[in-house]
Amino acid sequence: MSDIKSRGYANADKLVSTDWVAAHLTDEHVRIIESNEDPLLYPSGHIPGAVEVDWVKDLNDPLRRDYLDKAGFAALASRIGISPATTVIFYGDKSNWWATYALWVFELFGHTNAKIMDGGRLKWAEEGRELTREKPVIAPSSYDAPARDDSQIRAFRDGVLQHIEAGGQLVDVRSPGEFSGETLHMPGYPQEGAVRGGHIPGASSCPWSRAANEDGTFKNAADLRAIYLDELGLNPEEPTVAYCRIGERSSHTWFVLTNLLGFGDVRNYDGSWTEWGNSVGLPIEK
Amino acid sequence: MSALPPKLQEYLDDFGFITTREERADFLIDIADSFQPVPSAVATKPYDEAHRVIGCESEAFVWAVDRPDGRLDYYFDVLNPQGLSAMAMSAILDEACSGAPLEQVANITGDVVFSFFGRDISMGKGRGLTELINAVVYHASQRL
Numbered sequence: 001m002s003d004i005k006s007r008g009y010a011n012a013d014k015l016v017s018t019d020w021v022a023a024h025l026t027d028e029h030v031r032i033i034e035s036n037e038d039p040l041l042y043p044s045g046h047i048p049g050a051v052e053v054d055w056v057k058d059l060n061d062p063l064r065r066d067y068l069d070k071a072g073f074a075a076l077a078s079r080i081g082i083s084p085a086t087t088v089i090f091y092g093d094k095s096n097w098w099a100t101y102a103l104w105v106f107e108l109f110g111h112t113n114a115k116i117m118d119g120g121r122l123k124w125a126e127e128g129r130e131l132t133r134e135k136p137v138i139a140p141s142s143y144d145a146p147a148r149d150d151s152q153i154r155a156f157r158d159g160v161l162q163h164i165e166a167g168g169q170l171v172d173v174r175s176p177g178e179f180s181g182e183t184l185h186m187p188g189y190p191q192e193g194a195v196r197g198g199h200i201p202g203a204s205s206c207p208w209s210r211a212a213n214e215d216g217t218f219k220n221a222a223d224l225r226a227i228y229l230d231e232l233g234l235n236p237e238e239p240t241v242a243y244c245r246i247g248e249r250s251s252h253t254w255f256v257l258t259n260l261l262g263f264g265d266v267r268n269y270d271g272s273w274t275e276w277g278n279s280v281g282l283p284i285e286k
Numbered sequence: 287m288s289a290l291p292p293k294l295q296e297y298l299d300d301f302g303f304i305t306t307r308e309e310r311a312d313f314l315i316d317i318a319d320s321f322q323p324v325p326s327a328v329a330t331k332p333y334d335e336a337h338r339v340i341g342c343e344s345e346a347f348v349w350a351v352d353r354p355d356g357r358l359d360y361y362f363d364v365l366n367p368q369g370l371s372a373m374a375m376s377a378i379l380d381e382a383c384s385g386a387p388l389e390q391v392a393n394i395t396g397d398v399v400f401s402f403f404g405r406d407i408s409m410g411k412g413r414g415l416t417e418l419i420n421a422v423v424y425h426a427s428q429r430l
Contacts, residue, residue: 037408040318040370043311056406057307093368094343122368245409 004118008221010262014255015118015218016089018127024089025049031082034121035092035102045131047091047124051080051138055098055248059105067270070147073109077143084111084143091117091124095212101251104268108148116255119217126215153254155241155267157275161282164202169240171232172199173208173253174273178245181286194277198286200243204232208249211256224261236263243269243276291390294382298401310404314374321373322380324349324361333363339421342414344369346376350425358391358429359384360422371403375415378402379422391426394419 004015024030025048032050034042042052053059058076061068068076082088088106090099096116103114117124125131150156155163164170177183181197199205210227213219219227228234240263242250247270257263276282290298304310328349329337339346345365350358360383362376383391396416399407403415 037411038368038371039307039407040311040314040374041368043308044315044318044370125367 007218009260010221011259014115014259016115017118018124018129021047021089021091021117021124022129029085030087030089031080032089032091032117033080033099033102035090035098036121037092037094037098041093041121043133045133048130048132048134049136050091051136053080053090053102055101059102067105067108067148070109070145073148074143074145077111077145078140079138081138081141082111082143083141084113086113088114089117090114091120093121095122095209095216095252096120097208097249097252100255101248104153104251104254107153108150110146110149119215122216153258153267155243155269155271157269157271157279157282159267160200160241160243160269160271160276163239163241164200164283167202169234169238170200170203171228171234171240171242171250171253171257172203172205173242173244173250174199174205175207176205178273179203179205181284194273196277196284198277198284199273200276201283201285203243203285204234206232206253208244208252211253211260218256218260221260224256228257228261234263236261239265239267241267241269243272245273246270247272289390290393291382291386293386294378294394294398297378297382298398301401307404314402315370317377318370318374321362321364321377323363328361329363339414339417341417342372343410344372344414346372346414346418348376348418348421348425350422352429353385355385356429357385357388358425360425362418371407371411371415372418375399375402375418379419383422383426388426388430392423392430394423396420 004017005012032047033053034046034050035053035055036042059067090103092099099116106114172179179199211219211224234240240257242253244250247268250268254266254268257266328351333347337347337349339348347363349361353359360380362380364372364376396419399412399415
């Protein structure tokens, strides 16, 4: 894959290369964070000095369906030894799907000095770079976290309803089977399923992974524009909502639209289909 | 309740003692480290797609080879080098099901995935691992 700066992204600074990470492993102003779907990957070997942020135990409230609050984020930030000035670099499995999810949550707390290592864990490993099972010893930091701000990049059910009634742009990033309503949930996982199948009226279908190359890197801006602007007809100047099943896949698309294509107003609807497809009276298309 | 293969029950009992996420991960990583891919005498790449586990994002493949005693030997491969969970599940199934009575293998249900990996695994990963078990069970059931 070509140099990140040459790919035409709106905000290329949100991506760093594996070379860049390798050169900043001991940079005290940088914290490398691994976020995966598979909880076995980090303990089996990670970038030297990297800490883990787990999407279940670190980012979600253990009781309510919501993300951690101000105190929770401050505690997490302290555990991983960052200050508001620290540059945090996320990477992970599945073409950085979970890394973008973690980055999105960090940005809810205003920690926008956050970037993604292009290609994620797979690229680092396939380049033969070092992975270690040694967990870094991190001195706890003090982080004066602001209250979580859900008003800019997060969408809620009622807001999505108003958005579609106004004819707003919506991207469904689930698989075609989920979009069509053929798939409700996987066997044994009703807690992540829905009573009704289909999609939110007016949504365009574009599985999140179309934005990634086979090696896990992001496609260049021209290829992304061909998908999201030419094929789906999205207007970067218009408000856009992305959703999936629980808001993790759509965080990848949120990252792409916001940072790589420069859309001005993109929100991730994390309630997603598990909320919409279970809610009474909401409109559904198949 | 019908019996499971003894080795599988042994694993389930062992996992029942796990109290922390870290312990679970360490145990599973140790098991994954013991994973042996299918020998070339049984299959070589590119593998016949008929052996692919549908729904497993780690690109797992399963083979069942008949033994003279009527039981089965199972073989696995996981093409995704990051498919550690699939490797661990494959290693458990290989050890527990190869040579086990077919009736016992056919009794295995997908929910054992939760016993090994915990209840907070993602839906996609849970599905893939369940399908891996289903593939093993299918071969045993077909011969009963």
